[in-house]
Amino acid sequence: MVALALVCAAASACDKPVYLTFDTGHMGVAPLVAEVLNRQQVKATFFLANERTLGGGSSLDDAWAAWWKARAAEGHAFGSHTWDHDVWRGDERSGGEVAFRMRPTTGPAAFKPRRLDTAGYCQALERPARRFEAMTGQKMGAIFRAPGGKTSAALLEAAAGCGWTHVGWAPAGFLGDELPSERFPNATLLAQALRDIRTGDVLLAHLGIWSRKEAWAPAVLEPLIAGLKQRGFCFATLREHPQFALAAQKPK
Helix, strand or coil: CHHHHHHHHHHHHHHCEEEEEECCCCCCCHHHHHHHHHHHCCCCCCEECCCCCCCCCCCHHHHHHHHHHHHHCCCCEECCCCCCCCCEEEEEECCEEEEEEEECCCCCCCCCCCEEEEHHHHHHHHHHHHHHHHHHHHCEEECCCCCHHCCHHHHCCCHHCCCCCECCCCCCCCCCCCCCCCCCCHHHHHHHHHHHHCCEEEEECCCCCCCCCCCCCCCCCCHHHHHHHCCCEECCHHCCCCCCHHHHHCCC
């Protein structure tokens, strides 16, 4: 009932919501992203993995704890992105049990194939939640985003079994910050987003992409927010999303 009331309140405040989300990355633009969100008075949803950073550490290490604590205090929402950014590659079934072929992109086993059973995948989702709580004193919501958005029905069922709800993104909400800037310059990405984004879309960006030479954030982020506001859109976290509100508000 509380979640439904919050959703209804958000709907009454703005009838054209969009939901800006960020996955972790190398964190090089994270301080600038925070500045833009504060300046524009926009709340977003962050999905956390312990990814390698430009400074040689990781995105959930002690060097970044104060940054995450400040975002939590500002009222943003948070979910899991798996601890080692495990990208699903396939399912394996044996004797009625299911396991998952994964390729982590960070951590001690980075870029080496590995196999996680259901319990192992649940642990991979849970670990960012425990670290987030230690850094901020707040609970993470029961939402996650699979790295790369790659899932299977079995993976989603396993995650649901340990209390997690998956969040993808809208086709127009793919903001393109992980695309090669030589072929997809910032001006093109901005124009495309302003043209195609529709009410209710979940938008996807990152806190730094290693392969992109022309940094998307904050160059595109602020004009995108301003442009969408001019078109009558408002921004909400997934705690206000009709489909994800219950999970995003449920503490993990």
